[in-house]
Amino acid sequence: GMDRNGKWTVEEEAYTTKLIELFLAGQLDSDIQEGDTLRAYLSKKLNCKPMRITKKYGHRQILSNLYQQDETHNKYNIEDRQLLDELRDRYITKDKKVQVIRKKRKKYLKGPSSQPKERKQDDGINSLGDDDIPLDDMFFFSWDDDELVIGNDTTADP
Numbered sequence: 001g002m003d004r005n006g007k008w009t010v011e012e013e014a015y016t017t018k019l020i021e022l023f024l025a026g027q028l029d030s031d032i033q034e035g036d037t038l039r040a041y042l043s044k045k046l047n048c049k050p051m052r053i054t055k056k057y058g059h060r061q062i063l064s065n066l067y068q069q070d071e072t073h074n075k076y077n078i079e080d081r082q083l084l085d086e087l088r089d090r091y092i093t094k095d096k097k098v099q100v101i102r103k104k105r106k107k108y109l110k111g112p113s114s115q116p117k118e119r120k121q122d123d124g125i126n127s128l129g130d131d132d133i134p135l136d137d138m139f140f141f142s143w144d145d146d147e148l149v150i151g152n153d154t155t156a157d158p
Helices: 010-024 038-045 050-057 078-110
Strands: 139-144 147-152
Touching: 010 038, 010 078, 038 050
Parallel strands: none
Antiparallel strands: 139 147
């Protein structure tokens, strides 16, 4: 599929953090081989170019770490496995939403005449019409220069 790019979602960061933790502990048991670098592994798991990983975590020496399986437990424990799967599911679900939004936004900005439409200062994704996009109340969407910002809407919390 297409390489992922652009901003990191909270969900992607959480998933990545868990992958890094298990990589460094030598507790991964599939699609990795001894001697794989952390950078290459994350790039594969997140379906993005290695440079995107470097830009995010490049200040850390660990990106060049080589994988070493911890032979004392050749399978990581069931809680880790479940948590990793859950974090991965959340990341994928969110990522699909982001892709939908980006597609709509591209179409919207392009406009029928292929001239970018004028954007009002407060213009947001909602100007596309409520029926156009599956929004969910927990997330807000806003313009930030040319990047889409997606995050948890803190006002939704009591």
